[in-house]
Amino acid sequence: MSELYRFGVSLEKTLIEAFDRHIETQCYKSRSEAIRDLIREELIRKEWTEGGTVAGAIVMTYDHHKRELVNLLLDIQHDFQETIISTQHVHLDHHHCLEIIAVKGSSSSVEKLATTLKVQVGVKHLSLSISSAAEGTA
Numbered sequence: 001m002s003e004l005y006r007f008g009v010s011l012e013k014t015l016i017e018a019f020d021r022h023i024e025t026q027c028y029k030s031r032s033e034a035i036r037d038l039i040r041e042e043l044i045r046k047e048w049t050e051g052g053t054v055a056g057a058i059v060m061t062y063d064h065h066k067r068e069l070v071n072l073l074l075d076i077q078h079d080f081q082e083t084i085i086s087t088q089h090v091h092l093d094h095h096h097c098l099e100i101i102a103v104k105g106s107s108s109s110v111e112k113l114a115t116t117l118k119v120q121v122g123v124k125h126l127s128l129s130i131s132s133a134a135e136g137t138a
């Protein structure tokens with residue numbers, strides 16, 4: 001962990017009261033931790049929009065009985081082997097599989113992988129969760 005740096009912030013009373021009510025519902029133990037998370041969130045969003053390196057997870061469910069879908073999803077993942085760190089496969093029920101794909105790479109390659117998987121017929125749902133891959137925001 002890097003050295004702590006303290007600074008003062010001036011805010012309208014109504015704004016800080018609304019913020020305090022908000023962070024109380026989120027169970028933050030201090031304003032500092034809530035503000036740290038907001039800053040990290042903003043820096044990660046910046047990395048994403050500017051094409052920086054991001055890390056995250058793709059979570060998708062699909063019907064493995066759909067003809068050729070499993071092979072197609074595997075082929076796509078092999079095309080993105082530099083972006084994929086690991087994959088976890090769970091057999092949800094007789095028809096459905098859940099796959100969690102850990103990714104790290106440029107935001108464009110991560111988004112392309114997610115989009116390419118999502119549009120395949122038989123993929124029921126796909127969500128992409130992005131976190132920071134940069135040392136400065138961890």
Ligand code: NI
Binds near residue numbers: 096
């Ligand atoms: Ni399965």
